[in-house]
Amino acid sequence: MLQGQTLDELTVTNLDTATGRTFINHDNLEFWKGILTLSHITKAYRTYAHGLPLPETAAIEVVTIADGATGTIKPQGDTEIWRVESIDLDNCVVAMFDGATASPITSGRLNSIFLITSKVYLAFSNASGGEQTPSIAYSKVSL
Numbered sequence: 250m251l252q253g254q255t256l257d258e259l260t261v262t263n264l265d266t267a268t269g270r271t272f273i274n275h276d277n278l279e280f281w282k283g284i285l286t287l288s289h290i291t292k293a294y295r296t297y298a299h300g301l302p303l304p305e306t307a308a309i310e311v312v313t314i315a316d317g318a319t320g321t322i323k324p325q326g327d328t329e330i331w332r333v334e335s336i337d338l339d340n341c342v343v344a345m346f347d348g349a350t351a352s353p354i355t356s357g358r359l360n361s362i363f364l365i366t367s368k369v370y371l372a373f374s375n376a377s378g379g380e381q382t383p384s385i386a387y388s389k390v391s392l
Contacts, residue, residue, distance in 0.1 A: 302332050302388030311384040314341060314375040321346065322385055323370030330391040331365050338373070339381040346372035364390065 273281055312320040324331045336343060336354075344351035347369050365371060365387075373383045 302390050303392070304388070306389035306392075307387070309384055309386050311382050312373060313380060313382050314373055315380055316375055316378055319372055319374045320383070321370055321372050323365060324367050324389075327367060328391055329367065329389060331387040332390050333363055333365055333371070333385050333387050335386040336371075337384045339383045340377035341373040341375045341381050341383045343371055343373050343383065345369055 310322050312322055314320040342353065344353040345365070346352075351372060371385065373381075375381045
């Protein structure tokens with residue numbers, strides 16, 4: 250199952266599936282060494298120590314939205330996690346969105362830092378009468 254996958258393709262689900270199909274004994278110790286090594290490599294490759302944001306990945310993301318339209322900001326790939334540190338609504342309404350259901354973020358200000366993924370991300374709706382460019386400042390906490 251794991252053979253031939255690159256680190257970018259490797260997911261926690263794949264590791265969990267592989268480890269869930271076996272038990273530890275003297276005969277499969279080499280297999281377990283490989284799984285543990287992959288787990289540690291993946292953790293070191295995708296995250297910063299103690300869950301801190303990756304400082305070299307801080308950025309600002311801007312989306313341009315026409316009047317009456319909706320635009321999204323979301324991380325790429327299945328394993329990226331962004332820590333949203335600031336939002337500029339630019340006369341838009343923002344909600345957490347999973348592609349089907351929206352959960353509005355109340356108030357016009359960010360009251361706490363939160364995380365977004367490619368599965369639950371930000372959707373901005375513009376009904377201001379003109380084009381708007383909402384933005385976020387973020388740092389990645391997982392690649």
